[in-house]
Amino acid sequence: MERRPSSNVSVDVLTLRYNATDREVELAVYPRATEPYIGQLALPGITLLEGERLADAAQRAVHEKLGVGVRGLGPLTVFDEPSRDPRGFTLSVAMWAVADGAEPHADVSWYPLDDVPALAFDHNQMVTSTRQMLTDKLWRDLAFTRALTGPEFPVSAAVAMTRSLSGSDPDRGNLNRRLQSVPGLNVGHKRVVLGRGRPGALWVWAEDAVAQEPVA
Amino acid sequence: MERRPSSNVSVDVLTLRYNATDREVELAVYPRATEPYIGQLALPGITLLEGERLADAAQRAVHEKLGVGVRGLGPLTVFDEPSRDPRGFTLSVAMWAVADGAEPHADVSWYPLDDVPALAFDHNQMVTSTRQMLTDKLWRDLAFTRALTGPEFPVSAAVAMTRSLSGSDPDRGNLNRRLQSVPGLNVGHKRVVLGRGRPGALWVWAEDAVAQEPVA
DNA sequence: ACAAAAGTGTTCGACTTACACCCATGG
DNA sequence: CCATGGGTGTAAGTCGAACACTTTTGT
Incomplete structure (x- = not known):
């Protein structure tokens, strides 16, 4: 060597x-x-x-x-x-x-x-x-989470990302509360329908959260 | 460059x-x-x-x-x-x-x-x-903690290490319970006197805990 | 009606923090 | 007896996980 x-x-x-x-x-x-x-x-x-x-x-x-x-x-x-x-x-x-x-x-x-x-x-x-x-x-590191979700995303995406990364189905109730506690993340007014099932909320990142964290 | x-x-x-x-x-x-x-x-x-x-x-x-x-x-x-x-x-x-x-x-x-x-x-x-x-x-990473404390140490050392690293005085009661929950760490029979004050216990690492975690 | 998806409420245990109080020793 | 250091007990607060139950849609 x-x-x-x-x-x-x-x-x-x-x-x-x-x-x-x-x-x-x-x-x-x-x-x-x-x-x-x-x-x-x-x-x-x-x-x-x-x-x-x-x-x-x-x-x-x-x-x-x-x-x-x-x-x-x-x-x-x-x-x-x-x-x-x-x-x-x-x-x-x-x-x-x-x-x-x-x-x-x-x-x-x-x-x-x-x-x-x-x-x-x-x-x-x-x-x-x-x-x-x-x-x-996911849901903790804002730069990571925002990049993965994009500027807005439906609940279904949040569930899928969590399942996909963690390997098991998340509890939707707990996930919902988790999302509510993420700084810079707000529930939008729009609802997103997904084939069957109750329409879910569209989550939207606040503007200033979008602006921060440049790529470098 | x-x-x-x-x-x-x-x-x-x-x-x-x-x-x-x-x-x-x-x-x-x-x-x-x-x-x-x-x-x-x-x-x-x-x-x-x-x-x-x-x-x-x-x-x-x-x-x-x-x-x-x-x-x-x-x-x-x-x-x-x-x-x-x-x-x-x-x-x-x-x-x-x-x-x-x-x-x-x-x-x-x-x-x-x-x-x-x-x-x-x-x-x-x-x-x-x-x-x-x-x-x-400290008290979480066993390799780190054991190396810093040595094979046995008095309560006074535990208090001092915690204060020295964290920057503020630990609650002695909580620290005591924390020590009890560290795997491989046991209260010894001996008591250690330290000038004034009530003598403290001597904490001892279990043998197998000593053996593991080589330097490399 | 029923299945699928979304949302609310509640509980439990683990863990952290704070604080009140008792114990033992040296001076 | 009292300052100093050691130790026990207890309660509040936080957090994640689990679970029961309701709401809203498509088929």
């Missing part, structure tokens, strides 16, 4: 979106175009450039590898498992991001977090070990 | 000890021997070697810069503030460590967390922003 006083740092991004049709929070993966693990599915990852900020690198990774922009992003954890990369990479910073609505590259695929296929490197390990953090962020 | 696909990663260690005489948890700093910031006080920090684990690097930093060993250590956060280092370092991983009883280098000094002097780099910022994490670890 080499012992140079410098390390390659990779930034790997768990890029999410809410799929309103399937009612699922989905993770973006793409087939690697370069060695190692060429052709295998992987999280968008990139090598941090000298002097580059983590947020910038994450955005670069999502843009280059997936072809989409980012509505919000933030740090998750650091992995320093040895031999996670055959080339000798050592440190990897896991970040979350929420994709904007842009059309991704054709080879990008999206999977529910419960159904992620085999990935390159230790990316499966990264997904499983950060899942709890993502779940904890 | 250079844009090479490789970054220097520094590991900076908040090295603590419990000073039984002054009843304070203290932080180790030392005067830097090299540029930049030569002569200024700083946390022990080191550049991560390629393929090196964070824990190993932290241990190396503490040993080389302070001359002491480590009874326990763990991660805190990652800082990626740009220009935190004039040389162009970018990423810094903050770790906690508890020093063993070895005699440190002569120029090492220890300060209570409330009274840390001006430090090089953004190390003051690092100390203030990780303080809450350290406080949260």
Whole structure:
């Protein structure tokens, strides 16, 4: 093993979106175009450039590898498992991001977090070990939650996101009260019908909450 | 700014000890021997070697810069503030460590967390922003707590550590119940007298708790 | 009418905080 | 006897989880 006083740092991004049709929070993966693990599915990852900020690198990774922009992003954890990369990479910073609505590259695929296929490197390990953090962020981390929900969303989406991230059906009563306690989040006047069932309220983020928390 | 696909990663260690005489948890700093910031006080920090684990690097930093060993250590956060280092370092991983009883280098000094002097780099910022994490670890993170207390400790030490980390006097009744709920921690038979006042119990870590959590 | 979806009310236990009060020792 | 430090008991407040029940829609 080499012992140079410098390390390659990779930034790997768990890029999410809410799929309103399937009612699922989905993770973006793409087939690697370069060695190692060429052709295998992987999280968008990139090598941090000298002097580059983590947020910038994450955005670069999502843009280059997936072809989409980012509505919000933030740090998750650091992995320093040895031999996670055959080339000798050592440190990897896991970040979350929420994709904007842009059309991704054709080879990008999206999977529910419960159904992620085999990935390159230790990316499966990264997904499983950060899942709890993502779940904890929902309705607590405003930047994360706002990015995932968009400026307004029906109750059905709130239920689906919670189920999709936590893995089990939330109690609707408790979820409703939770939403009421989220700062900057208000019940709208409109009602949203969803096939059958009682129409639900449309939740709306306050303007100032929308303005804050820029992408960087 | 250079844009090479490789970054220097520094590991900076908040090295603590419990000073039984002054009843304070203290932080180790030392005067830097090299540029930049030569002569200024700083946390022990080191550049991560390629393929090196964070824990190993932290241990190396503490040993080389302070001359002491480590009874326990763990991660805190990652800082990626740009220009935190004039040389162009970018990423810094903050770790906690508890020093063993070895005699440190002569120029090492220890300060209570409330009274840390001006430090090089953004190390003051690092100390203030990780303080809450350290406080949260006490009595919760077993590796941290055991390392700081040693195999057994009197009630007075528990009170002092809590006050020293949290910044305010704990309620002794609540602290006592908290100690009782810490797994692996038991009240010993011995009593410890402390000048004046009623003698306090000696708390003892269970053997298996002592065995687990190796330094790495 | 019935199933599906949304919303309200209530309770329980875990945990934190605060505070009142008793106990044991040294000076 | 009293200041100092140690220890027990109790009550309020917060929070999450669980559950019963009502309301409003489509089929």
